[in-house]
Amino acid sequence: MAGYRMRALSWWVTLPDLEIGNESVFDRIRQRAETFARANADTAVIFGAHFRWDFLPFWDILHDYLKETARILDEYGIQLFDHHSCTLIHRYNNPAEVRELMFKYMRHLPFPPSREAAASWSFNGERLDSWRMIDRRTDAPAYVRQYSADMFCFNNPGFRKAYRKYLQRLLPETGIRGLMCDDMIYFGGFYQCSCPHCRAKLKFELPPASDTSFWGNWGNPRWIGYLRMRRESVGEFMKYVKASLPENFPLMSCCTSGAYGGNNCNAQSPHEFLRGDNRLNLEICGNEPGDVPERLASCSYHAGISKKYHVPVTAIGYGFFPDSAEHLWALNHLNGFSTWFSTLKGNLGLSGELLKELPDDASPVARAFAFEKAHPELFSGELRSACAVYFSETTKTDSFFGACETGSTLDYRELMSHLSRAGIPAETIFSFPENASGIPCVFLPSAAVMTPEEKSGMEQYLASGGKVFSFGPENLTGMPQHPDGSFEDLHWLQHQQFGYSGKDEWVKLRNGFFRNLSRRPSGIMELVHQHGARLPEIRAEGFAVSLRGNTAHLLALDYDIQLHPLDRSRKQRSSVDLIEHAFVRNTAARIYTDRAVEKVFCPLGGSALIRQNVIELSGNPMYLILCFQEKNTGPRK
Ligand SMILES: [Zn+2]
Structure with a gap:
């Protein structure tokens, strides 16, 4: 399934x-x-x-x-x-x-x-x-x-x-x-x-x-x-x-990412949806492309749910032209999701005559879907990660610190964004693995509230040789538990301050367990390199990296957006602009890897040339798929 x-x-x-x-x-x-x-x-x-x-x-x-x-x-x-x-x-x-x-x-x-x-x-x-x-x-x-x-x-x-x-x-x-x-x-x-x-x-x-x-x-x-x-x-x-x-x-049921404290307002919970749903939906609201590292963080939450419950994800995103549709498709493949592309013409506030100037609903995604249909093998492998990041549902639901967008969920998303900017594949988990064989280390961002079951799961993981890097406030002592001003106006949701500061220093408290009191600890990359799973090394500045089976998927992180001239004629605004082009920027011209690469695909344009362990790019590809050699996948000499 x-x-x-x-x-x-x-x-x-x-x-x-x-x-x-x-x-x-x-x-x-x-x-x-x-x-x-x-x-x-x-x-x-x-x-x-x-x-x-x-x-x-x-x-x-x-x-x-x-x-x-x-x-x-x-x-x-x-x-x-x-x-x-x-x-x-x-x-x-x-x-x-x-x-x-x-x-x-x-x-x-x-x-x-x-x-x-x-x-x-x-x-x-x-x-x-x-x-x-x-x-x-x-x-x-x-x-x-x-x-x-x-x-x-x-x-x-x-x-x-x-x-x-x-x-x-x-x-x-x-x-x-x-x-x-x-x-x-x-x-x-x-x-x-x-x-x-x-x-x-x-x-x-x-x-x-x-x-x-x-x-x-x-x-x-x-x-x-x-x-x-x-x-x-x-x-x-x-x-x-x-x-x-x-x-x-x-x-399925419409579901935005659960990686936000705002989920408490409307009681949205993918864990609950899946008591009935056998497909998980992710609605990616707003522009495509949007803030890609933030999107990758919110998608990782859903990818973690998908793995936990063995349920496939179909993610819907919006756009009107190929650059948006194709970016959505690539973003989804980095997370193992299916794509549901949608225009949103009724929200543009344009007359029926002007809307006829836009492409039909299907053609923007045609090239991407044709590629997917022709190459199912590139999209079927299991996602592999260097480390896991624990998302604390209990902190999100049972504390004011978790319910505010400035609290624990922000610390989770910032860590995920940091990892994707560094090209490190990481996965989100909601309970500790039984042992350290698949996931050698777990980051625990601002999990200020943990149930006895969660704590004993962590102890079992540590006892099996796993490493835990816990950071942020350990508990809620001294933290506000409710808004100072009005609760009803929800101003607190985006603006609550916690006045918390903790020393940025990793301290080994006992075997396998490390603590840092800061909400923004330094040294994350060094810890991943030292303790994370040994995966193919890929250096590709400006790209997020996802590993699936024998392939690596790379998506550009930054874009210059060009709106269609009709955007100026809109009689209403929505969260989706009329984007005509997204130009890739700040990506490396060369990618380095320590594994033998057999083939590189650029399904959305641009091209790549393999020269030993360097891949030379031209034409600013948005999305790359590297296929490693099946045999002799060890490091190149
Ligand atoms: Zn009722």
Whole structure:
């Protein structure tokens, strides 16, 4: 299963696509299917008609469209996955708001009902409105302002049964081959949900929102329990969704990287998703290319989850031109992920006429997918790493230091970025290996809270000969446990200061265990070289390096970005700019390695020449794949 791969593209559904009485709708499906086939995609994922409950009166029409799409794509050997929001419903409060909503969220194909009409909508014998999440601040239905949406609570038994019933219609009526069940988090933040079903899962009465001894106080065990209840509720629901589908039916949920303290706000946890999901999604938000070392750090978190649970990752990223699509594809291969490339034209704020000047949805990734299809052997090997970095979930969830973006998760990401800038392949782990045979050393960044099980796992690893380099605060003594000012405004999330400083000095405390009190310790590279796994040595300035089986994958870290002229005409801004070109910069012209290299591929342009143990580059390749000689892989004389 972990070796499962896909080459996926978004299949956008717009309002004219649903005019199913019009023959041209089906012609357009076929035309687009041909572009997908030419781009060597094997999977199409629905985008649009997203807030699925808002389409309740039109499910017959939508399902007819999906069925025809699935049937035609099947002729081209492409599988159709559905992708919809299971929980969010667009709701507006006045005509100006609905106009803004339909401008900003055209990608959801919003045709939101009025509140008055929606109040009488029912399904499976229950009113939809009765399933809504409740906000503890108002004890009224929670409003998710960023999406102009209300939201259903996945702890509501009526909602659960209704969603199961919907799935039992969706599959036979459409022939979809997989499902992305979205928005399985508490989207509106910490104060959700205080509905009776969520409250019943707590062993205490949920305090009023004014009670600062509870809300945002990581020193209060009840608060930790409330956060845990929310995470576990997501896992329980995904287990229920899985049980509502045929065995082994592909299932995933939208998931951004777990390498951020902000995960606490909405209770997102890949560990919980995987109680139901058999595929892991990673949504790479923002520009492609973006901050590559930061991306590599957040991807490494997902690669670690993938290895721990033996589940494949499909990562979605956004762009409009080949440089973005290809960079996403290469970034994914460095982490062992499949690629789902998507345009996001509805977010550009450009008229339909101007959008026609942009490439179609499939062609930007065509060259990359063709290469992947022709060379599966280059992408199938296990990832190899020089060292492991321990991500402390317990610190992230159970401490204020972990919940802030300035706390423990920052220390993890900075270490990962540092390692990728130095060209060192490192992997993320969430529990200690049983012994040191595969991973000789582990870095432990700012793991201020560890459970007894984690501690005993570490002792076992040390006893087997492993080395642990622990740094940052040892515990939370003297550290703030809650924001000084307002908890509700979330200012603390990005700006909290901890006033911690520790001496930057590695001290051997006992056999195999080393401590450094600094959050930014020096000497990391020396420690990796001295204690890390012996891997092929590659010196390639400006590239991140990943080793897979008998290959090395190198991705350029820095780019000059050139926007398309239409970017200036946009009537709305989003996190994705209209990037036309990404020019590689600050990469070495020569790469040195201590192993015999048989072949070098530059799948995204540029070229390379092998001269003994030096590889000479020309044309600034973004992505290189080195294949080592199968036999005699020892160091060159
Ligand atoms: Zn609830």
